[in-house]
Every structure is written in C-alpha cells, then in structure tokens.
Amino acid sequence: MARLQTAEELSKLLDYETFLFDCDGVLWQGDVLIPGAKEALALLRQHKKRIIFVTNNASKSRKAYKKKFDVLGIEAYEEEVFGSAYATAVYCSEVLKFKKGVDRVYIIGMSGIEEELDTEGIGHSGGSDPEDLQAGPYTLDQFKEDPSIKAVIVGLDQYLNYTKISKALQYLVRNEGCHFIATNDDSTYPAKDGILPGAGSMFAPLQYILKRSPVSIGKPNKTMLDCIVAKQHFDRKKSIMIGDRLETDVKFGIDGGIDTCLVMTGIAKEEDITGPNASDIKPTYVMASVGCLTQLVGST
Amino acid sequence: MARLQTAEELSKLLDYETFLFDCDGVLWQGDVLIPGAKEALALLRQHKKRIIFVTNNASKSRKAYKKKFDVLGIEAYEEEVFGSAYATAVYCSEVLKFKKGVDRVYIIGMSGIEEELDTEGIGHSGGSDPEDLQAGPYTLDQFKEDPSIKAVIVGLDQYLNYTKISKALQYLVRNEGCHFIATNDDSTYPAKDGILPGAGSMFAPLQYILKRSPVSIGKPNKTMLDCIVAKQHFDRKKSIMIGDRLETDVKFGIDGGIDTCLVMTGIAKEEDITGPNASDIKPTYVMASVGCLTQLVGST
Numbered sequence: 001m002a003r004l005q006t007a008e009e010l011s012k013l014l015d016y017e018t019f020l021f022d023c024d025g026v027l028w029q030g031d032v033l034i035p036g037a038k039e040a041l042a043l044l045r046q047h048k049k050r051i052i053f054v055t056n057n058a059s060k061s062r063k064a065y066k067k068k069f070d071v072l073g074i075e076a077y078e079e080e081v082f083g084s085a086y087a088t089a090v091y092c093s094e095v096l097k098f099k100k101g102v103d104r105v106y107i108i109g110m111s112g113i114e115e116e117l118d119t120e121g122i123g124h125s126g127g128s129d130p131e132d133l134q135a136g137p138y139t140l141d142q143f144k145e146d147p148s149i150k151a152v153i154v155g156l157d158q159y160l161n162y163t164k165i166s167k168a169l170q171y172l173v174r175n176e177g178c179h180f181i182a183t184n185d186d187s188t189y190p191a192k193d194g195i196l197p198g199a200g201s202m203f204a205p206l207q208y209i210l211k212r213s214p215v216s217i218g219k220p221n222k223t224m225l226d227c228i229v230a231k232q233h234f235d236r237k238k239s240i241m242i243g244d245r246l247e248t249d250v251k252f253g254i255d256g257g258i259d260t261c262l263v264m265t266g267i268a269k270e271e272d273i274t275g276p277n278a279s280d281i282k283p284t285y286v287m288a289s290v291g292c293l294t295q296l297v298g299s300t
Numbered sequence: 301m302a303r304l305q306t307a308e309e310l311s312k313l314l315d316y317e318t319f320l321f322d323c324d325g326v327l328w329q330g331d332v333l334i335p336g337a338k339e340a341l342a343l344l345r346q347h348k349k350r351i352i353f354v355t356n357n358a359s360k361s362r363k364a365y366k367k368k369f370d371v372l373g374i375e376a377y378e379e380e381v382f383g384s385a386y387a388t389a390v391y392c393s394e395v396l397k398f399k400k401g402v403d404r405v406y407i408i409g410m411s412g413i414e415e416e417l418d419t420e421g422i423g424h425s426g427g428s429d430p431e432d433l434q435a436g437p438y439t440l441d442q443f444k445e446d447p448s449i450k451a452v453i454v455g456l457d458q459y460l461n462y463t464k465i466s467k468a469l470q471y472l473v474r475n476e477g478c479h480f481i482a483t484n485d486d487s488t489y490p491a492k493d494g495i496l497p498g499a500g501s502m503f504a505p506l507q508y509i510l511k512r513s514p515v516s517i518g519k520p521n522k523t524m525l526d527c528i529v530a531k532q533h534f535d536r537k538k539s540i541m542i543g544d545r546l547e548t549d550v551k552f553g554i555d556g557g558i559d560t561c562l563v564m565t566g567i568a569k570e571e572d573i574t575g576p577n578a579s580d581i582k583p584t585y586v587m588a589s590v591g592c593l594t595q596l597v598g599s600t
Contacts, residue, residue: 205501
C-alpha cells in the first residue's frame, strides 16, 4: 500500500493503460464535482488512457449516466459507462451465451434492466409488464410457464409485488437449470434523510426460500469485471481500479486481479487503512483525491 | 419414545388435562376428516379435558377456522383455536403489554392479522390501508412517522409491495426499541400443484437489511405456547401436544416444556423416528392416529 503524493509518485499511475473509476465519492459527491476531477480525466485522455466508469446503480441506464457527466461538464461516452444493469445484460449474452431472440429472462426489476437487455437482444417478461404489476393473491392456475425463460434477474424494483416473487419462484423451482442472477447485492441505497430497500432486499425472499444466493453481478463481485473485460478486452495487468470504498471498489479490483487506488473523498477514512481496526482489504495505492493527478499536467 | 397401541397404553393419555392439537395431518387431511378424529375429540370432552387447536396459518381468523370444524362436523369453539395471527396479537397485548388504544403496530400482512389485533384492542396501520397498497416509487418525503408504532408485524401478505417494506424499514431503523415480529417463519406454503411464498419470505427483505431475525410467533417457536398459556392458564406439566410434524409440532412441545405425541397420519414417516437418518427430535409418545383413542370409548 503506497502513498501517492508527489508528482513523481503519482506518475506511476501513468504506467497503467486502463483506468476504471467508481463515480460517487470519486468523481462527484451527490451533485457536486470533486475539485480537479474533470482535469484529471482530461489528463488521462491526453495520455491516450482507456477510461471506464463502473457503478452499481442498476436503475439508471447508460444514457442517464451520460447525462449526469454532461451536466457536470465531464467528457464521457456511453460505451465507457458500466452500470450493474448493463453488466447483467452482458453477463447473459457474453458469459451465459444466451441466444438472442430465443432465450428469455424473467425480471424482478425496473425499466433500466429491460432497456439494457433490449440492447443485448435478450427477450424478457416480468419487470414492467402490466400483468406482472397486478397486486393481489396469486394462484398457480395463473402461471403459464414460458419454457424459453433461462434466468431470473433481480434488481431494485420499486414495483415489487407478490405476483413477481411467486412467478420468479416457479421458474427457479421447476427448472433446476434456471439461472438466479442479481444486479447487485446492496441491501439498501442511500436516500435523502435515510435509507430505502436496495437490490439485495429484492432477492431476499427467493434466497430465503431456495436457501441459495443469486450470482451477483455488481461490485465487489468479479462477475462485473468479467463482463467489462468481455466487452472491452483490456489487459487486467495494465489496469487500475480507482474507488472510495474498500469493501466494494478495492475488493472488486483485488478479486478481479487488477491493481487498485483508494481515494479519500468518499466513504473510506484514514482509520480504515491504518487504524487499530483497519480493514484486511488493502489497496495498491492510496491518494487523497483524483484531483491530485492534476499535478501531472504538463508532464509527458 | 413410547408406542401407544393397546387400550392400556393409550389410557396413559387420559392422565393429561390439556390437549393441544395440530389440525392438518392430525384431525384432517385437506378437507377429509381422519377416521375417528371426531369421536376421539368427543371422548376427551367427556373426560372434561381442555382442548386447544394450534395452527400456523395466519391468513385465517379463528372464525374461519371454526367454520371448517363446523363443516367437518367436529365440536369446537372459537376460543379453543390459536392461529399464529391471533397468537401474535396476544403476544402484543399479554407479553409485550402494549397499551390498548395507545400503542400501535405497523403491518406487512393481511386482514387476518388486522382482525385479531382489533380483538385485542391494538391499533394498526399498513396491511390493507389503501395508501399502503399503492405500488410504485416510495420516497422518504412520503413517510409520516407515527410515534405510537411500537412494533412491525410481518405475516403472509399477498399484497406485499415496496411501500410496505420501505415504511416498515423506517420504523425499525429509526426506533431501536421497535419490535420486529413475524407470525411464523414458514418460507412457503403448499398450494395446489406447487408452492407459493409464505410468511418467512415476507420478512426476508427486512431481515437481509437489518441483519437480524424477527421474533417468530408460530410453531415451532415457544412464543406461541407462551401466548396460549397467557390466555388459557393451563399447567404445562399436565399438557400434551399432538401433531404430525417433528420439526414444528414436536419441537414446539419440547421447547415449550410439554409432552408430545406424534401421529403418523401426516408428514412424519416411520423412518423419521426409527430410520438410519432419524430426526434428533423425539416425541414422548407415538400413535398411529388420533383415531386410536376411540379404543378408550366406554373406559372411565
């Protein structure tokens, strides 16, 4: 775990070819840009580095993310953004090799997942389908099994109901080969003034019944990285993950076999890396902020 | 574990004063009466025994249960029936000592629980309240905290939605003293041609988020027995639980300090008590069927 403070120390980062960035707590805090973040990204682009943005938020499509970059004045491209909904769709097409136009999935989740599956050419039911949004007693007489369903995908679903849980359960218990996939396993997400149930709590009923956990795609699980690599084909040994959380971002990098750099502008605090109860998860590097990279402006 | 086969062996049961009966698999199978069940219960009444019916089904009120006994021609009284919804209401009033007309609870569940809470004089929100049946995005701006809420109660809820999970979560995270209670922890319930999500899977999202389990009232948890004793004031040492399941009925009796009698007309099979992989849960007695008790007709 090396500290990067001086321009000479920081210049080590330029040996990497690919930079994976967490966003919240690294590039911005809520709607406020981290000082120097914009310039740091511009510097990396000047040096012809590949940039990838990695977020667990499955409710937003890549388009919605691109919009946020635009509003904050940061250069970014839709194909550089990997949300867990998109990564889940890529996992189905590239890792599970689902046949486009043939294999389908059942969704507990919202339009973000549906849009990303559409992009990958994977059919789906559940989600925002009107018949699945019906609340109220569900009986098995209502269940019309679709043999093309090869997976149940669960993400944050603000329209979660008994019908969707019941139908997802049927697919998982009647077909042993049906994949059980979660966009991410965050139990909650932060809201203004508190917390609300997250993707993890959406699959909890099925996990409780089946006594098994879904394959979770989002950070810290390496599945997300496998998907990004499948799409972007970069060399993990020449890549670095920059994030603000040890348990998600840094663990994500370590488990995926890429170097990591912790920044101190988000969740992790100094005591988490050097205190008496410091985490066992150790980043390759630590720097105060992505803004530090601006020291390298003008370097070659 | 003694076998009760002859009239002499069976007559030992008449030493008990109170008989707790599971219903399905003991008195009936679905809608079909077990032969001799009616006469066995009549015999116990002739001997002035106290009879209590104990079921985990929280969706039915005691009235609905009484109706089933009527249809099958069995003498039974509403106050003899303990469903987990009723026991949960009694737990609130008699064990937690909630103040009638003052303390209130938030419900993820259906009208069965609401009716039983009404009987005990405990106010409630959630459940079938129209505003809580609204699907769709829930924001914390919508949350109007009710300081009189002292517990979140979760049972089977075929109208489960994101709103109810979100509101229940607020009560549990904002007030450390808020009780977290489940009617029972059965993950599913048997339906025609399969299984559907049960009460346990309704509290799974909250359990996943809070990393703690609710106090579960139904069998095999002794809380149910504590409630029954609080209402009926019988002597556990002179009581016996008669059931068809080792993991629920017999464990329920053992954990509650009362003797047990397994019948072989339901779930438990001979191999479960004597086979190479027999359960560690051992009943006091085993008899083929409650119908065996008819051998004692005419005895004094």
